[in-house]
Amino acid sequence: MPTPIIIIAGHPPRRRALMAAVQQAGFDARACPVDGVRRALEQAEFAVALVVCLDDAGRETAAWAVDEGRVQFGVPVFIHAAVRGDQAHMADLIALDADAFIEEPIDASAVANTLGEVIGGVDDSAAVLRRPRPDSDKTRVASQRAAEATSSEGDPAERGRRAGETTDPLPARGPWHRTLDRLEARMHREHEDAVVRADESADGIDLSSLGVDGIPPVDSQLEDEAAASGVRLRLSSLADQRAPAEVTAAAVTVDATHVFDATERLASGSADGTGGSPGTRDAKVFAQHLAGGQPPTMTETGDIARTDAVSLLWRLAVERYTGSVTFSRDGAPGEKRAWLVDGALVHAEGDAPSDRLVEGLVIRGRLAGAHARHARALRRPTLEAWLCSLVEVGYLKSREAEPALAEHLCRVVDATVAWRHGEWALGHGERSEEELDRPLPVVHVLLEGCRWRLPVAVLRERLGPETAAPCWAAALEPFPRRAPAERGAWHPHGVEETELMRWDGRRSLRELAAGSGVDPRRLFALVYVGRLTGALVVLPEPRRGFDEGAIDLDLLRIRERLALARAGDHRGLLGLSEEPTPEDVARAHAATRALISDAELEPSVRDRLNPEITELRAAIDAAAHELSGGPASLWPSPSTSRSCE
Known part of the structure; x- marks a missing residue:
């Protein structure tokens, strides 16, 4: 039997220790870039798990990789990251909803224990090895593979020991949430102790001083099984209960007195009358608090309440998607359709009056109402040609055609940013007959939509x-x-x-x-x-550990140069010799100016010494003007030209 393979998605040079620990546990480890997860899983015929390195991927890409591994290929997914004690980081981990966690720095025995709990040993994992299959049969094989992975006897929550029988086509998630529960419980206890010690401190609590420097070893037997049975929650049950992405001020308010009591909140009933279990609500709030929408899985259709237009459009841009995407909902306007080529917008249509070119130009005041009828009669095969015809007859200024086109397409699509219900559907490979010669970047559409629609x-x-x-x-x-x-x-x-x-x-x-x-x-x-x-x-809050040494350097440099300027030492100010050439002066002026530019100075120095910096910059300019004899003319006067002849 071939050795089972574990795919590690991350930056290979930074993941040697992780690969070595996986190999020490008896598996074959193969590294790939985070955006190459799909290809790596397709090519590895005996892959049994995927490890996503959060520090290399980022939250958005990591969430996509988790869905890719679990949904498309039916393998358990581990998240590998360093643990921080802040609440936003915990929310990040909860929202990812993977199978288990591997902590940085790497401990080989802990890695082996975690792998063993989820997928068993090398011999146990043989039951879920993926068989070779043609690329065209991915969906069927992924379903078979997920069924194989859940065909053993046992408790579904203990899938690491025995993958229990379940009707859920996806692997159950037990160790993931138990690990986070235990970490939060530890943080809670140490937090209470720290509050007592910090009563006389004006600075409050420093989480780094609490010793939150690792995840406790994952053990199948919790320290208090009775308590654990009351607080354990399978996050997989939340996947189909996500509420719409609409966010209100009340929804994202976190009670600071219970910031470490996530486990108790997940187990308790709804106490605020908002409906739904607190576990569902908290997971939704955490995810929305971080990004406002769930990263999409690249399926053919989806629900806007779970994957909003912003998240979907950006994922299509990242994937360099070519095809159409249709957004639809009940009511008016009810449908918008956009075409993309290599992830950029090339055409868009909608059923609102303003989605038609002439009507949109009239509504926005770019086209006079008296010209509307004739403008419709000038219709051309493409929007670009149509706008050019409006310029030719004098209905638009020549400089208005290009921005008017970008604005029109942007408004058609960015209206979906504010939609909170409805559906979207992808049409892979579909092309429009009215594609732009110069596509519009999706990020521009998102910026306009978020700014004016939300x-x-x-x-x-x-x-x-x-x-x-x-x-x-x-x-x-x-x-x-x-x-x-x-x-x-x-x-x-x-x-x-x-x-x-x-x-x-x-x-x-x-x-x-x-x-x-x-x-x-x-x-x-x-x-x-x-x-x-x-x-x-x-x-979560501004960084406080700025570089004091860099600030001191900036202050010293400014004071020294300012002293030379106030003493009238022009050569010393620019660092020049006794008889500099105009070229020497120009070079010294540029270098000295760059030294005190906004890009080089520390932010606090720019704020504290703004008057002195302004004075010094003016002195540098004056010194260069004095030493060069005034600005050189690039275009000699006619009299000078004749004298040279």
Whole structure:
């Protein structure tokens, strides 16, 4: 019998210890990129499990990978991540709803125990080995495989020891929630002790001081079986009970006095009259609090209440989907249809009056009502050609044609962002006869839709409490990257670089929204979509551990240069020799200016020394002007040109 294979989805160089632990447990380990899960499972004929590395994948992609492994291929899925003590991280783990958890740093014995509890040993896992099959038969084989994995005798909640009989085609989830229960119980006990110790401290509680540095070993026998039987909850029962994604202020309010009592809330009855079990409601709230919608599984149809338009459209963009997507609901407007090529919008139609080109232009004031009848008569095979004909007859300005087209398609599709009920359906490979020559990025549609279609209160609540702080994901890496091009593929059009730099995790949403000239609706939409794309991370509260050394360096440099400027030492200010050439001056000016640019200075320094920085920049410009003899003209005057001849 071939050795069972466990697929590890993550960055291979960072997962050597995990692979070694899996191999030590007797399995064959194969690593693949997170976005290559489907291909890896298809190619590995004897795969028995999937491990998704959360730190490499991010929440959105990890959730997709969990669904891919469990639903499409019928294998148990493990989440591998470092444990943090904050509530948002716990919510992240609960929302993923996997089979079990493997903690970072890797402990080989703990990995072996966790694998053994879920899929048994190497010999036990032979029963669920996937047989070779043609690629065209994926759905049938996945169903057979899921049935094989659940055909043994035993308790479904103890599927790691014996996969019990069940009518559920998906593997049961027992160890996952028990592990989280025990971690939360431990956090709760230590939290109470810390509160007593911190009564005299103005800084409150530091979770890192509570010793939440790992998950307790997973044991089939809980310390208190009687208590465990009353609090255990299978998260699989929540999958089909998710409430609509509509979020209200009351729905996402977390009672700070019970922040560690998730297990007790999951076991108790509804106490607030909202209906449904608290377990269902809390899981929904956690997921909405983080992202506002559930990542879609790439099926043919779906429910908007479970997978909203924002999540679906972004997943289609990530997958570089080509085909149509139709959104429908009862009432008017009732249907919208969009066509995408390689994940970008190329055409859209709808049944609302404003979804027709001429009517939409009239409603938005771009086309005069007196011209509407003739404009309809000028219809062309494509929207682009039609708009060009309106420009030719003088009904539109030439510079208005392209933005009018983008605005029209965007409004047709982004209306679905606010839909809270209905259905969507995919038409793989379907093409439109009216495709744009230059497709519209989906991220632009999402930004416009979230900004203008969602109530600002809903946007704010989806981002979490007012203390939440947006931060570029790249800034959390071991070697933070600050160049705009390195922030990922997401760079919103029309947003100033100085505004983007303020999203450094050190300013809360309240602070950012209170800034001069800031539109809160626009800010919340940008941050929400930025987090959806993975470019931004929303921290529960601003980072406090900033680099004091970097601040001291900035202060020293500014003071030294400012002293030279006030002393009138132009050469010293620019770091030049006695007789610099104009080229030397230009280069020194650019380098000195860059040293005190907003991109180089620490945020707190920019705020504290804004007048001094402004004075220093003006002095640098004046010094360069003085030493170069004034600005050089790129275009010599006619008299100078004649004299040169």
